[in-house]
Amino acid sequence: MTKKIFSGVQPTGNLHLGNYLGAIKNFVSLNNDDQNKCIFCVVDLHAITVKQDSKVLRNNIRETVATFVASGIDPSKSIIFNQSSVAAHSETAWILSCVARMGWLNRMTQFKEKAGKDKEKASVGLYSYPILMAADILLYDATHVPVGDDQKQHLELCRDIGQKFNNDFGIEDFFVIPEPLIQKEFSRIMSLKDGLKKMSKSDVSDLSRINLTDTKDQIINKIKKAKTDPLPMPSSLEELNERPEASNLIGIFSSLNNSSLEEIIKKFSGKNFSDFKNELSQLLVDKIDPISQEIKKLLNESSYLDQILSDGSQKAQEIASQKIKKIHKIVGF
Ligand code: AMP
Ligand code: TRP
Numbered sequence: 171m172t173k174k175i176f177s178g179v180q181p182t183g184n185l186h187l188g189n190y191l192g193a194i195k196n197f198v199s200l201n202n203d204d205q206n207k208c209i210f211c212v213v214d215l216h217a218i219t220v221k222q223d224s225k226v227l228r229n230n231i232r233e234t235v236a237t238f239v240a241s242g243i244d245p246s247k248s249i250i251f252n253q254s255s256v257a258a259h260s261e262t263a264w265i266l267s268c269v270a271r272m273g274w275l276n277r278m279t280q281f282k283e284k285a286g287k288d289k290e291k292a293s294v295g296l297y298s299y300p301i302l303m304a305a306d307i308l309l310y311d312a313t314h315v316p317v318g319d320d321q322k323q324h325l326e327l328c329r330d331i332g333q334k335f336n337n338d339f340g341i342e343d344f345f346v347i348p349e350p351l352i353q354k355e356f357s358r359i360m361s362l363k364d365g366l367k368k369m370s371k372s373d374v375s376d377l378s379r380i381n382l383t384d385t386k387d388q389i390i391n392k393i394k395k396a397k398t399d400p401l402p403m404p405s406s407l408e409e410l411n412e413r414p415e416a417s418n419l420i421g422i423f424s425s426l427n428n429s430s431l432e433e434i435i436k437k438f439s440g441k442n443f444s445d446f447k448n449e450l451s452q453l454l455v456d457k458i459d460p461i462s463q464e465i466k467k468l469l470n471e472s473s474y475l476d477q478i479l480s481d482g483s484q485k486a487q488e489i490a491s492q493k494i495k496k497i498h499k500i501v502g503f
Contacts, residue, residue, distance in 0.1 A: 171205075172205055172206065172207060173200070173205065173206045173207070173313050173314045174206075174207050174209075174310065174311055174312050174313045174314070174346075175197075175200050175206050175207065175208040175209065175312065175313075175314050175315070175316065175351075176208075176209045176210075176211070176306065176307050176310050176312035176315055176348075177193065177197060177209075177210055177211070177315055177316050177317060178210070178211040178212070178213035178216070178253065178303070178306055179193065179194070179210070179211075179212060179213065179234055179238075180212075180213050180214075180216050180217045180234075181212050181213070181214055181217050181227065181230040181231040181233070181234040181252075182217050182220075182222075182230060182371055182372075183226070183230045183233065183371060184371040184379070184381050185233070185234065185237050185371070185381070185382045185383075186369055186370075186371060186379040186380060186381050186382060187359055187369060187379065187380040187381075187382070187422065187454075187458070188318065188358075188359035188368065188369035188370070188379065189318070189371075189382070190241065190382060190458075190461075191353075191356070191359050191422065191425045191426070192317075192318030192319065192320075192353065192357060192358065192359060193316060193317060193318050194237070194238070194241045194243075195241070195425075196316040196351065196353065197210055197238070197241075197243055197248075197316060198241055198242040198243055200314075200316060200351075201242070201243045201244060201247055201248045202242075202244075204247075208243075208247070208248035208249070209248065209249040209251075209310055209312070209486065210238055210243060210248055210249070210250050211250075211251060211252070211253050211306060211486075212231050212234045212235060212250070212251070212252040212253065212479075213252075213253045213303075213306065214227065214231055214252050214253050214254045215253045215254050215259060215260065215302060216253070216299060216302060216303070217230070218295065219293055219295040219296040219299050220284075220293070220296065231252055231479075232469065232472055232475045232476070233383075233465070233469060235250060235468075235475045235478055235479060236464075236465045236468035236469050236475055237382055237461075237465055238250055239464075239468060239475075239478070240382075240461045240462075240464035240465040240468060241382075241461055245478045245481070245482070249482045249485045249486055250478050250479065250482040251479055251482030251483040251485070251486045252479055252483065253306065255479070255480075255483035255486075255487075256483060256486050256487050256490050258309055258487075258490040258491065258493070258494040259302065259305050259306055259309065259490070260302075260305075261494060262305035262308065262309050262493075262494060262497060263298070263301050263302040263304075263305040265497060265501060266301050266304055266305050266308070266331050266335065267298055267301045269331055269334050269335050269338060270301050270304075270327070270330075270331050270334075274327055274330060274331075275297060275298065275300065275301075275327075277323075278300055278323060278324070278327065279323060280299075280300075280320065280323070280324070281296060281297055281299070281300075284296060285297075300324045300327050300328070301331065303321075303324050303328060304324075304327060304328035304331045304332065307325075307328050307348055308328065308331070308332050308335075308345045308346070308348075309489075309490045309493050309494070310486075310489055310490065310493070311345075311346040311493070312346065312348045313346055313348055313349065314348060314349050314350075314351050315328075315348050315349070315350055315351060316350075316351040316352075317350060317351070317352060318352070318353075318357060318358065318359075319352055319353075319357035319358040320358065320368060321350075322350060322352060325348070325350045328348065329347050329348065332345035332346070332347050332348075333345075333347060339500050339501070341500060344496070344500065353425075355421070355424070355425075355430075355431060356421035356422070356424065356425050356431075359418065359421070359422060359425075360414065360415075360418040361373060361375075361378040361379065362377060362378050362379065362380070362392060362393075362395075362396040362397065362418075363375055363377060363378040363396070363397050364378070364397065364415075365397065365413075365414025365415035365416075365417065365418045366414050377392055377395055379392075380392055380393075380454060380458060382458060382461055382462060382465060383462050383465055383466065384458065384462060385459075385462065386455050386459050389451060389454050389455055389458060389459070390451045390455065393447050393450055393451040393454065394447060394451070396415070396419060396447070397415045398415050398416060398419070398443045398447075399413055399415055399416060401413070401416075402440050402441060402442060402443075403416065403435075403438040403439060403440060403441045403442070403443060403446055404416050404417075404420070404435055404439070405435065405439035405440055406435065407431060407432065407435065410431070410435075416443075419446070419447075419450060420434050420435065420438075422450065422454075423446075423449075423450050423453060426453050426454065426457050427453060
């Protein structure tokens with residue numbers, strides 16, 4: 171069966187190992203399967219839900235494209251474009267915001283985390299952000315959406331919104347109800363400084379994450395300084411439940427190495443963390459350094475990156491304009 175894949179990444183800088191293992195690595199394998207039709211969107215409209223500097227944003231959009239391509243997404247096979255270049259995203263988001271219910275949005279945990287204590291000061295866009303995400307997905311009749319574990323709730327909301335639109339207007343199959351594609355094991359990569367906190371672009375400590383643009387030395391240094399616990403390496407899966415930092419590092423190893431957690435535990439059981447960390451650094455350098463070098467090379471080719479976006483936008487526009495026409499008709503415009 172042909173899968174229609176859609177996913178988005180915010181151009182907010184510092185793309186990191188969590189983005190890579192939680193999402194981008196999966197994009198690459200979906201892109202490599204000729205049966206799939208893939209669309210990867212640089213979601214710049216989502217980025218402005220928090221304050222951005224316009225120059226920095228423009229660079230980050232290019233850097234996100236460079237990261238996609240450097241990681242192995244082939245722009246001749248997949249559509250790569252930026253969200254703001256197809257106006258139908260904003261328009262559909264408005265229409266869907268009249269379908270979605272306040273009660274549904276009030277349950278979104280990401281808003282609560284991002285808005286923090288002072289919710290009154292958060293932008294309205296940050297609150298309605300998941301509706302725009304639903305518009306992104308539903309406009310392209312996506313059947314599958316590869317995301318990290320933190321986006322699961324937003325995807326469920328997207329399904330609810332699509333379903334309600336179909337019911338409200340009595341057209342059962344108008345919006346395709348998409349399936350999430352979330353890695354089964356280790357779908358959430360945690361901070362290198364705190365195994366209970368998600369690895370994130372916005373963490374003030376750069377030592378908390380491996381950026382996809384880090385050099386070999388930075389990677390080695392960050393793993394050396396990564397938090398562990400005083401015990402030797404775990405010898406069973408059960409131990410991982412109580413040892414978040416060990417669990418995270420073993421998870422990263424197993425994801426990068428495409429091996430099971432059990433295999434990694436067996437290999438390092440009872441050893442010192444330093445032996446494990448040496449091998450983990452080597453593995454990270456082998457996987458991430460070539461990507462980092464390629465990103466830096468591509469960033470010097472801004473006209474190539476802009477061309478990818480403009481070709482992608484044109485193709486996305488063709489698909490989205492058909493769907494928005496139908497939406498207008500259904501709604502009664
Ligand atoms: P964002 O950078 O927030 O636009 O996220 C882009 C993609 O990376 C989404 O699919 C997220 O779910 C995924 N992602 C972000 N941070 C992590 C993390 N720490 N672990 C796993 N996946 C992540
Ligand atoms: N909200 C997602 C994130 O922060 C990014 C995103 C926007 C997205 N639109 C999307 C992901 C559509 C998948 C599909 O990670």
